[in-house]
Amino acid sequence: MRVLATGGGTGGHIYPALTVLEALRSQRRWTVGQEDVAWVGSEVGMERDLVARQGIRYFPVRAGALRGGNPWAFLRGVFDLAVGIVQAGRVLQNFGADVVLATGGFVSAPLIIAAWLRRCPCLIYLPDMEPGLAIRYLSRFARKVAVSFDQVLAHFPAGRAIVTGYPVRQELFHKSKHQARRALELVDDLPVLLVMGGSRGAHSINMAVRGALVELLSQAQMVHLSGRQDYADLANLAEGLPAPLKSRYHLYAYLHEEMIDALAAADLVIARAGAATLAEFPAVGLPAILVPYPYAGQHQDVNARFLVEQGAAVAVADAELSKRLLPTVQTLLQDPTRLAAMSDAARALSRPEAAATIVETLASLAQNKTLQGSKEWTVPSGQ
Secondary structure, eight states: OOEEEEOOSSHHHHHHHHHHHHHHHHOGGGOOOGGGEEEEEOSSOTHHHHHHHTTOEEEEOOOOOOOSSOHHHHHHHHHHHHHHHHHHHHHHHHHTOSEEEEOOSTTHHHHHHHHHHTTOOEEEEOOSSSOOHHHHHHGGGOSEEEESSGGGGGGSOTTTEEEOOOOOOGGGGTOOHHHHHHHTTOOSSSOEEEEEOSTTOOHHHHHHHHHTHHHHHTTOEEEEEOOSTTHHHHHHHHHTSOHHHHTTEEEESOOSTTHHHHHHHOSEEEEOOOGGGGTHHHHHTOOEEEOOOTTSTTHHHHHHHHHHHTTSEEEOOGGGHHHHHHHHHHHHHTOHHHHHHHHHHHHTTOOTTHHHHHHHHHHHHHHTHHHHHHHHOOOOOOO
């Protein structure tokens, strides 16, 4: 079985697919080697570096976002999409893909459409609680859509979507808190507060933490993933901290493999509400203070609301961070009973078998490629 994956723009679109590809290659029953998987992505997107770190072949194609407003930008997007579809079609033919796995981002569009034109089955994995306009449209070209929770099924026609759970790295389910803290040089007798803003960091979260850093470090040790933009400023601030507090502050621009340790070591996380929060936090039973990004449409609001309703998180509006962040953290850290209940609620949402379920679905689509291609190659209809 030969698989082409696509997705980009954010880590929430990239890591699920990488996890599925790893699960596919690690199971002997599929006899899938390194040469049987590849990635189609944008020419300059962050996915290129992340995929290269896994030793997976990467095929860049043109991709354009179709946005309203500026008509010239829209036309340029149409042109880029058309070129990308032709390029993706060539990749499909030369690579000999049996099935496509797509996880979102506008870079997915060329390969999804090219796969439909060439009758190659496609599985879209939707990481969020609610599909955006692009996924709503592109799902018409896919044989199946995989979603994380039952509540998401209502967004698709009956029979189109299946519940698989969100695929996360298996190490998250097995890493102990003690091991993780040793790896990051953290102590066991202080709570660990993890601060992160997604793949690129979050300026508003960084600034709110900056303003309350001394108070926060008086209660906990902190692992702070700032992103590159604010790293230098925060590093300078850290240099001026009193020695006892400075030793508690662990600042990183970004973490790769060590991210598993950061998640497993933490007692509480402050984060955006991107799709990964729906799975990575539950995998380690991590209570969360979620700050939905206000310019991400409604996706992060919906993700945050779901975890809040399940009792696994509390939400703070981005505009209220400077006032509410510190008292919210203090209240939770001083209430271990509530933190334990939030941890249990988060862990109850985890689906350790998600990656294996998606692999099974990909294999089923690939095995039925000829039959499905001859019977289901029809013009996509509206939903």
